[in-house]
Amino acid sequence: MKPISRRRLIAGGVAATAGAVGLSVAARLAQRYGLVPPDHCGVYGPGETLTYASQRLLTRHSLAREFPRSMISTSPFANATPPPNDLFKRHQKSGFLDWKLAVGGMVANPASLSLSDLKTLPVRSQITEIACEEGWSYIAEWIGTPLSEVLKAVGLSPQSRYVAYFSIDKDWWDSIDMADALHPQTLLTWGMNDGDLPVSFGGPLRLRVPRQLGYKSVKYITRLAVTDSLKNLGSGLGSSEPDFGYSWYAGI
Amino acid sequence: MPAAVTLSNPEISRHSATVRVTHWLTVISFLALLITGAEIVVSHPRFYWGEVGNVMTRPAFTLPIPASRDTVPTGYHYVMPDQNGWSRYLHFQAAWVAVLTGSVYGIFGLWSGHFWRDLIPARRDWTWHAFWEVIAKYLRRAPLDEAEAGSYNVVQRCAYITVIFVLFPLVIWTGLAMSPAFTSAFPVTVTALGGRQTARTLHFFISIALVLFVVVHVAMVIHAGFRSRMRGMITGRVSEPAHAIASKESA
Numbered sequence: 001m002k003p004i005s006r007r008r009l010i011a012g013g014v015a016a017t018a019g020a021v022g023l024s025v026a027a028r029l030a031q032r033y034g035l036v037p038p039d040h041c042g043v044y045g046p047g048e049t050l051t052y053a054s055q056r057l058l059t060r061h062s063l064a065r066e067f068p069r070s071m072i073s074t075s076p077f078a079n080a081t082p083p084p085n086d087l088f089k090r091h092q093k094s095g096f097l098d099w100k101l102a103v104g105g106m107v108a109n110p111a112s113l114s115l116s117d118l119k120t121l122p123v124r125s126q127i128t129e130i131a132c133e134e135g136w137s138y139i140a141e142w143i144g145t146p147l148s149e150v151l152k153a154v155g156l157s158p159q160s161r162y163v164a165y166f167s168i169d170k171d172w173w174d175s176i177d178m179a180d181a182l183h184p185q186t187l188l189t190w191g192m193n194d195g196d197l198p199v200s201f202g203g204p205l206r207l208r209v210p211r212q213l214g215y216k217s218v219k220y221i222t223r224l225a226v227t228d229s230l231k232n233l234g235s236g237l238g239s240s241e242p243d244f245g246y247s248w249y250a251g252i
Numbered sequence: 253m254p255a256a257v258t259l260s261n262p263e264i265s266r267h268s269a270t271v272r273v274t275h276w277l278t279v280i281s282f283l284a285l286l287i288t289g290a291e292i293v294v295s296h297p298r299f300y301w302g303e304v305g306n307v308m309t310r311p312a313f314t315l316p317i318p319a320s321r322d323t324v325p326t327g328y329h330y331v332m333p334d335q336n337g338w339s340r341y342l343h344f345q346a347a348w349v350a351v352l353t354g355s356v357y358g359i360f361g362l363w364s365g366h367f368w369r370d371l372i373p374a375r376r377d378w379t380w381h382a383f384w385e386v387i388a389k390y391l392r393r394a395p396l397d398e399a400e401a402g403s404y405n406v407v408q409r410c411a412y413i414t415v416i417f418v419l420f421p422l423v424i425w426t427g428l429a430m431s432p433a434f435t436s437a438f439p440v441t442v443t444a445l446g447g448r449q450t451a452r453t454l455h456f457f458i459s460i461a462l463v464l465f466v467v468v469h470v471a472m473v474i475h476a477g478f479r480s481r482m483r484g485m486i487t488g489r490v491s492e493p494a495h496a497i498a499s500k501e502s503a
Contacts, residue, residue, distance in 0.1 A: 040283060044338075047345025057435045062437040068304075075308035080323050129304060129448065132341060135296040136306035137448055197460055211433045245337020251433025252344065 034161065034177060038230045038238035039248045052249045059251065060179050064210035067127045072193060073138035077198035081219060088168050088220060096204040099149075101188070105164075108155025114230035115190055115204055121149045126185055128210040130217065133250065139202075142208050143191030148182045157192070159228045162238070165207050167224040174218050174239035175230055175248075176209055185210050188221065213250035260442050262401050266484040276486055277349060282462070284346035288456040288458060291339035294320045294332055299456060303447030312453060313320050331365065347427065354420060370404060371413055377406040398478060408472075415465050417460055426455035 004012075035053035038188050039045070084092070091099055096115060104110040124146050131137040147163065164175040182188055189208045190197050197203035202219030209216045230238040238248040267275075297315035298305070305311065307324055318328035320336070361367040376382070386407040404412065428434045429442040429451035445451045473481045484490040 039385075044341035044345050047341065051344055051349050055431075059433045059437045062433075064432060064436045065439050065442075071303065073304055073306075073309075077306035077308050077323075080321075092430070129432070131448060132296075132306075133292075133336060134324075135292070135452055136298075137304045138306050138308075139304055189379050203284075210437050213432065245341075247341055252431040 015228070034179075034196060037247075038175075038236065044247070046197070048249065049251070054146065055249075056177075056179060056250045059211065061183075061247075062211075064128050064185050066237055067139050069127060069141070071139050072127060072141055076138040076140055076201070077136060078198070079132065079214070081200060081202075084199070084220065085169060089252045090251070091168075091204075092199065099204050099222070101152050101205060102223045103150060103226075104224070106228060107151070107226050108157070111154050118182065118188060118190065118205075121145045121153060124184070124187060125191070126187070128185065128208075128250035130208075130210070130214045132214040133246070141193050141195075142187055142189045143197075144147045144187035144189035144208065147185055147186045147188055147207065147224075150188060150224070151181065156226065158230075160226045162226075162230055162241075164225040164227060164230070164233055165218055165221055166225070167218050167220040168222050169220065171240055172218060172220075174216055174235070175227075175233070176216065176223065178211075180209055183211065211251055213252060215246065216250050217250045219238045263489045265488060266402065266490045267488050268364070268366070269362070269488065270357065270360045272485055272488055274353050274360075277353040278357075281346040281349040281353065282466070284342055285350065286459070286463065288339040288343040288346065291320075292343060293456065294318075295334065295336050296321065296324055297326065297449065298324065300449035300451040300452060301446070304447055305449040347424075350420075351424060357416075367411070371409050371416070373406045373409045377409075382406050383410070390472075390475075393475075401480075409466065411468070419462055419465070423455060423458045423462065426451045426458060430455065453487050 027036075030049070030053055035049070037052040039050050040049045099115055101113045101118065102110075102205055104112065122145070123143065125141055125143040127139060127141045129137050129139045151163070160178065162175045162177055163181040164173060166173040176186070185208075187208045189202070189206045190204060192201055192203075197206060202217070205221045206217055206219045207221050217220065225233075227233070230236060234240060293315070294317065297314055297317050297319055298307070298311040299315075300309065301312050316324070317326070318330045319326050320332040320333050320334040361371075373382075383406055386405045389483055390407075425441065426445065428438075430448060435442045435448075442448055442451055445454065451487045482492050
């Protein structure tokens, strides 16, 4: 072992200090520009943060791939859905006429919207692929009201940073950042392939987030909450997915 | 070189510190990627060509194993335990370690001349004859000659070049081509391959190719002398083989 010279010691010290300062500046900037995911703690935090930060820098405004009508899957796969509860079954019996979407949190005018209220807002339809974390995928036409239109209608607070969305099953909820919430392809979807959205695919209302994996597209949506922090929702990790061990950001 | 070392146990410098550190970081991250990748595949052990594929469509091929999800028809009346959550977290974290390590190694390789000196075969070795000669020697299980301890032969060079410049870039590319967010910004990364499911199937095949490389690599390390080669990759130094010293002395 060679003894460490004074020059090396000083150079090493300067490099270590510069590194530490650089890291803390990077962390501050990342916090400020919303590049840190809510599940950034723990052993997998560094990987999650790198993925989320780099994809946010690369994909803030990019559009998910859209496909020609000829590529719509003739036999899409509905996946296993948790059995809809009694409340859902009552809604189903009445043809979802009383289905309501409650919009609250950091908004000027909290609202409760029926499906027909949603349909009076601008409508968008798009043919995108839904890909499950398991590996399979299918393409469908999704018809709905952009989430951004609903947020615009209720008056979004400038402090808002996330939109949390809840299914009729209280243990199934998730959230997205404003980049995805205001993204033109993020749809409160009520139609699929020229018809109503079938129950097995999330009908009457599903939030489709096409730039993320399928599990972010929660089915049977009844409530939206606009917030500046996810700390007080559930276990504070941004969705019920991290409770099952899945990452909050699923742009992969 | 300090004089004491050359007395009875001559040592030659084999691997630089950068090569050694990046090698072992790659070993760790590759192992993590392999285990978690297998775990992810188990949730849907069916493969497709093209853009889409699911249990309602015909697969290109199916792995003959039970799945970890009961929605996949495998023919087995058994559903494996599902460990996808942490597997996915670790897969992407390990991918970052592999990519960052690879970047450091790539910059170092270009800057230090490591690629030209140690990996690109010499001009005279660009022949089938030179290639075949090494293979034949391996098949005869002939003892290694003097040059083997200090440098790579043409077959080794070709194998390492394929892994470093072809398989690793391809496995990263096909992985990114499965990301709905990444492909929203760079759609050509998936359309050039022919679709998301093709990317997934290729990702699987390239991983198998990397596993085959590791199997052969470890077998050759054992053939060349496990202790001495491990020592070379850990401490950076190898002792010259006894017969090489003998031939030097007789010369």
